[in-house]
Amino acid sequence: MPPMSRNTVIEFRGVTKKYGTGVYGLDQATFSVDREEFVFLIGSTGSGKSTVMRLLIKELEPTEGTIRVAGRDLAAITRRQIPFYRRNVGVVFQDFKLLPNRTVYDNVAYALQVTGHSRREIRARVPDVLRLTGLSTKLHNYPDQLSGGEQQRVSIARAFVNHPPLLLADEPTGNLDPETSIDIMRLLYRINRTGTTVLVASHDHVMVDKMRRRVLELSRGRVIRDEAAGLYARDESTREFAQRLRGPHEPPQTL
Ligand SMILES: Nc1ncnc2c1ncn2[C@@H]1O[C@H](COP(=O)(O)OP(=O)(O)O)[C@@H](O)[C@H]1O
Numbered sequence: 001m002p003p004m005s006r007n008t009v010i011e012f013r014g015v016t017k018k019y020g021t022g023v024y025g026l027d028q029a030t031f032s033v034d035r036e037e038f039v040f041l042i043g044s045t046g047s048g049k050s051t052v053m054r055l056l057i058k059e060l061e062p063t064e065g066t067i068r069v070a071g072r073d074l075a076a077i078t079r080r081q082i083p084f085y086r087r088n089v090g091v092v093f094q095d096f097k098l099l100p101n102r103t104v105y106d107n108v109a110y111a112l113q114v115t116g117h118s119r120r121e122i123r124a125r126v127p128d129v130l131r132l133t134g135l136s137t138k139l140h141n142y143p144d145q146l147s148g149g150e151q152q153r154v155s156i157a158r159a160f161v162n163h164p165p166l167l168l169a170d171e172p173t174g175n176l177d178p179e180t181s182i183d184i185m186r187l188l189y190r191i192n193r194t195g196t197t198v199l200v201a202s203h204d205h206v207m208v209d210k211m212r213r214r215v216l217e218l219s220r221g222r223v224i225r226d227e228a229a230g231l232y233a234r235d236e237s238t239r240e241f242a243q244r245l246r247g248p249h250e251p252p253q254t255l
């Protein structure tokens with residue numbers, strides 16, 4: 001196999017994850033993702049998507065094979081180093097995982113507090129990311145005062161406030177209606193355009209086909225497809241992007 005390029009952000013080589021039950025979450029998976037790519041990880045329920053995500057944040061250890069992130073072998077990261085490693089990886093989940101008794105502002109600020117940022121840095125950074133994610137008018141709301149799409153935006157703001165080089169989203173639109181899902185994909189695409197590599201697990205084929213991004217498909221823990229789905233313009237604007245997702249008959253909408 002050729003040596004890893006300096007632009008490789010994620011590399012799985014012959015990765016197998018066998019759970020304690022004997023079930024294979026991943027089976028000899030080999031793939032890589034380059035810097036600034038936007039990649040979909042697809043496959044039916046149980047195909048191994050979440051296993052990939054959990055291995056990438058070192059919540060799980062592979063049974064076999066090597067995982068590198070930005071050239072670093074995850075096996076060489078000690079338990080004590082894990083929190084520092086995880087600062088480089090933003091994570092978004094299907095069920096948002098917000099703190100229910102904190103406001104939008106505090107949910108995002110909290111991510112900076114735990115990584116030791118000063119109050120001054122927090123005051124400087126949180127409003128910027130809330131603007132990027134379209135939440136400026138909701139900063140005093142509590143999660144239960146927000147729609148599902150807004151809650152997912154908060155969780156994306158929280159994942160991105162540290163400006164990690166890699167953002168992982170595990171079925172981020174799984175609980176959302178189609179129109180809201182488009183807005184969330186558009187936001188993830190906007191984040192990708194700031195230079196962050198984005199890996200999105202999804203089983204929404206319609207959405208993924210419309211996005212025309214690179215697709216990695218898993219089936220029973222194996223990579224069965226890895227291709228750039230159709231031709232796409234790397235420098236497409238987020239508005240063009242959203243327009244294409246909505247289809248030709250609907251007018252473009254601003255965020
Ligand atoms: N903690 C676990 N213990 C045992 N088996 C698991 C565990 N997590 C996932 N699995 C199994 O591993 C396979 C892949 O699961 P997962 O990665 O969650 O798939 P996906 O996210 O694509 O639905 C499935 O067969 C699932 O049942």
Ligand SMILES: [Mg+2]
Binds near residue numbers: 049050051170
């Ligand atoms: Mg899953």
